[in-house]
Amino acid sequence: MSELSADGISTGGFRAGEASAGPAASGAGRRERELPGGRYGLRGAVGMEWIRLRSLRSTWWITGLVIVSMIGLAILVLRYYPGHWAQLSAPDKASFDPTEDGYAGLGVAQLAAGVLGILAATGEYASGMIRSTLVAVPRRGLVLAAKAVVIGLVTLVIGEVMAVATFLAGQAVLHSPAPHATLGEPGVLRAVLMAGAYLPLIALIGLGLGIMVRRAAVAISALVGLIFVLPIVTLPLPESVQHAVVPFLPEAIAENSLTAVKTVPFSLSPWAGLAMLVLYAAVALGAAGLLLARRDA
């Protein structure tokens, strides 16, 4: 670093007429500097989060994982049906939902989206970057809002694009005698769009968890618990209790409400399921916002 000489250093003010205030202006009170009008706000904070999300390799790895798992598992699962349709029992044939069964990869993709949300929060704390962030954007609600906007929109776009692509790829490998679905059939387009909307909602829950617990390992464990362990915990419960509780669990909502075209017993309606997930995300972000505002950084 020895190439750098501080002699005659200029701090290079970026506003015209300021850069000339060199060491010669010794001791004298610096002119009251002109600040631009207005105030920092959500737009700038969103710009900051957008640059940050794009500039980490993990974002691209996670996006790749969503693409591979959704398309790959759709093809893997649905390819089975044409060759084995004759052997299926009548109830299996009746309950076969080519749209819903094509979203087998959502199980992995939801975890990837949740981790994306978690890392947007915990990356700040692991590195101490949270202090740079809050010095740049001291109103903490803005920091959380900007993260939610960027993580939510990016995962919504990824989710919707992948939901449509996964549907098309999956139906392409379904041929007779197995039935396949088309976007024009009742409920199919709705199921496809809701499959895409599931990812941003899980990502926002992840973001909220990440801000709350501040450590990636803890937040990911909590997310895995919420998605995969809670359904197992309910197994020993009496059937009546299961039927009352399970429909409200995120993964059951994804499988039986959002992506299902055929009605599944003991499940929320698609829109009720979506509303529940929106509520979960709002609660997670609300709690995160309260903690972020109150804690020392």
Next chain:
Amino acid sequence: MISARALSKRFGPTVAVDSLSFEVRPGVVTGFLGPNGSGKSTTMRMIMGLDAPDRGQATINGRRYRQLRWPLREAGAMLDAGGFQRGRTARSHLAALAASNSIPRSRVDEVLGLVGLQDAARRRAGAFSLGMAQRLGIAGALLGDPGVLVLDEPVNGLDPDGIRWIRKLLISLAREGRTVLVSSHLISELELMADQLVVIGRGRLLASTSVRELAARAGSLEEAFFDLTDESVQYRAAEPGRS
């Protein structure tokens, strides 16, 4: 201008900062001196709105940090080496900060050049040495060309050449009329760069005066510092020869 008025902060049973009042004027480098654990970093975090004081308040140009209109253009801080994520390049880290306060993108390369990191701009910051991380932290503090600078232990991890560079940089920034508050536990280093000193111990103000005046009290700045902080040093090794 930075002003602390009756700042107090405790963490559980520990009093970190205790009714601390001082002012930091523009135009000179002000050193912030105190033994380890005396509350320097906590005070700086309260100035920058990161920690909420239990009592009292800190202001920058008369306003609390959270009320600033363009925080990075009014005050810059380096509070710990880094403050960046390892996986991101130096340029991306600064570009993100610049975006938050509508600072032109061209300013990013300007400050990278200013701290001597222009050739490392596209390298992932996780591969940086401690000295380079300090320079990136200083680049972040200078990004908005702010009139107030708060730097916590900026010479840590720098080689002698880097230490001399930062000394000259801070002196020239102060001469431009900026307010510069620099903490260090290196008395000799502060003696070389600071005109004014704020000395604290156990969270309380021990002295707020000029380097010259303080040094004159006991013959040398170091002696004066030990006289002042004798009561408030929390961690001290046994003197050699004693058992």
